[in-house]
Amino acid sequence: MDKAKKLKYIAIPANTIENIDEEYAKLKGITVVSLWGEIEFLNTITSTAELAMGLLIDIMRFTPWAFDTVKNYKWDRENFRGHTLYEKTLGIVGMGRLGTWMARYGKAFGMDVIFYSPHTDKSPVSGCVKVTFDELLEKSDFISLHMHLNKETENMFNADVFKKMKKGAYLINTARGKVVDEAALLEALKNGEIAGYAADVLADEFHFDDTGLVHHPLVDYAKEHRNVIIVPHTGGMTVESRECTDLFIANKLRDTVNSSRI
Numbered sequence: 001m002d003k004a005k006k007l008k009y010i011a012i013p014a015n016t017i018e019n020i021d022e023e024y025a026k027l028k029g030i031t032v033v034s035l036w037g038e039i040e041f042l043n044t045i046t047s048t049a050e051l052a053m054g055l056l057i058d059i060m061r062f063t064p065w066a067f068d069t070v071k072n073y074k075w076d077r078e079n080f081r082g083h084t085l086y087e088k089t090l091g092i093v094g095m096g097r098l099g100t101w102m103a104r105y106g107k108a109f110g111m112d113v114i115f116y117s118p119h120t121d122k123s124p125v126s127g128c129v130k131v132t133f134d135e136l137l138e139k140s141d142f143i144s145l146h147m148h149l150n151k152e153t154e155n156m157f158n159a160d161v162f163k164k165m166k167k168g169a170y171l172i173n174t175a176r177g178k179v180v181d182e183a184a185l186l187e188a189l190k191n192g193e194i195a196g197y198a199a200d201v202l203a204d205e206f207h208f209d210d211t212g213l214v215h216h217p218l219v220d221y222a223k224e225h226r227n228v229i230i231v232p233h234t235g236g237m238t239v240e241s242r243e244c245t246d247l248f249i250a251n252k253l254r255d256t257v258n259s260s261r262i
Contacts, residue, residue: 001028009033011253013245014236015042018149018176019206031260033253041248042097048235049101052144052174055198057085058229059170060142065226083141085109091140093156094147094175095120095128102144103128114139117147137164142172149176157181162188170196174235177203186217189227196227200235208232 001007001024010020011033025032035042058064061082069076090106092099095117103125106113113128116136123130136143143165147153157171158181165171171194173180182203188194202208202218222228236242 001025001030009253009257011249013242013249016148016176031256033249033256035245035249038248038252039097041244045236045241045244046101047238047241048174049098049105049146051200051231051235052098052102052146052172053105055174055200055229055231056142056144056170056172059172059196059198059227062226064229085111087112088141089114089139091115091131091136091143092128093117093133093136093143093145095123095130096146098174099144099146100124102146134164137161138166140166140169142170144172145175145179147175147179149178153179155179155181157185159184159187162193165194167193168195170194170198173197173199173201175201177201177205182218186221189221189225196229198229200231200233202230205233 001021007028007030009031010025012020013035015035015038017032017034017036020032022032062080066080069079085106086109088111090102090111090113092102092106092113092115095103095115096119099115099117100123103113103115103123107125107127113123113125114131114136115123115128116131116133121130131139145157147156156179162184165188171180171185177199180199180203185194185197189197197218202216204216207213208216218228218230222230236245
């Protein structure tokens with residue numbers, strides 16, 4: 001921002017802007033335009049929740065590893081016995097926009113859906129039951145994370161939490177990497193405290209492809225084990241969602257610029 005002497009606006013087609021120092025932008029007189037607060041529009045963007053459900057299915061049905069064996073001309077069904085979703089318990093942390101969509105998907109599969117959300121008393125999805133955080137950990141076969149990253153949620157899933165989770169449970173994270181203590185997660189996986197982890201986020205993902213980075217503890221573990229899936233933050237990366245969000249933010253930027261000239 002200091003180098004961009006003529007910069008007046010920053011537009012980002014995202015709901016969270018942790019990669020922009022918004023307070024400093026304000027001090028510099030720079031307006032940040034984002035999707036924050038655009039609830040009606042954001043409710044039509046479902047891609048991240050869809051990916052979360054896809055990751056859930058892939059991790060407990062061993063889809064990537066089964067496909068790898070077929071590519072090597074093996075037809076080894078017995079080695080890939082997973083679990084059905086029907087009548088399993090899906091625990092959702094954060095019953096906002098994406099948590100609500102995830103609840104709909106869980107119900108469609110015949111799952112029991114419970115949720116923990118400090119800011120939501122009742123889910124818009126019929127049949128979802130609000131519980132305490134400890135109850136969610138104790139009862140859930142699958143836990144899907146859909147909360148914002150803040151001081152309260154950073155490292156929310158830590159060593160103590162993993163010990164409280166139901167044995168054999170899977171954790172799905174399409175929220176932010178830093179809501180999970182990745183070192184503690186790795187130990188929980190190694191110790192068999194949880195069954196698996198599927199995510200499209202990492203705590204240090206902004207630096208993941210920096211020159212010279214050839215080892216990452218979770219990625220190295222995933223190379224040798226079939227209970228971790230990590231994809232490169234593809235939750236919002238569909239043709240439809242990017243087209244919609246890019247056009248929306250361009251129009252919002254235009255309106256913001258025009259209104260400042262009045």
